[in-house]
Amino acid sequence: MEEHRELELEKAEAHLHEAEAEIKQAATELERAEHDLERAWVGEVPIWPFDRPPPPDLEAFLDGERLRVKILYPQAFPMVAPIFYPVEPDPDPSTWTLHDWHLNGDGSLCLLQSVSAWRADGTAAETLSTPDNRPMDASRSVTAARSCGVSPAERT
Secondary structure: OHHHHHHHHHHHHHHHHHHHHHHHHHOOOEEEEEEOOEEEEEEEOOOOOOOOOOOOOHHHHHOOOOOEEEEEEOOOOOOOOOEEEEEEOOOOHHHOOOHHHOEOOOOOEOOOOOHHHOOOOOOHHHHHHOOOOHHHHHHHHHHHHHHOOOOHHHHO
């Protein structure tokens, strides 16, 4: 039994190293940081990491604004998803839990429809570039708009 546990820990550690290598490639402006007992990455996410074309005038809409995040790999990773927190702009706590902003109650970005949507073989890099990641699209654009004082109703 102890041998099986050690093997599982080794597999989890290997997956974490693979996930960190992937995030270095997917988001080159992120830097490794320590956060308590959890591993973290901090920096700007790519403006458009998807394989599909960006929306027209995306760069003009962002007006030089970029979304800075802190990505935490919880101790329970890979059994639980990495957590993305917006750093800059930093959404006001009064917007947390408002579905318009795709924020969870702790201020982290809501990137999965449910906890069960996470796969233990997933990575933060995949979460950044999932082809159908509308919450990340929306979180980026809405957070950028929020930093400019634009409400969701004014964007549409």
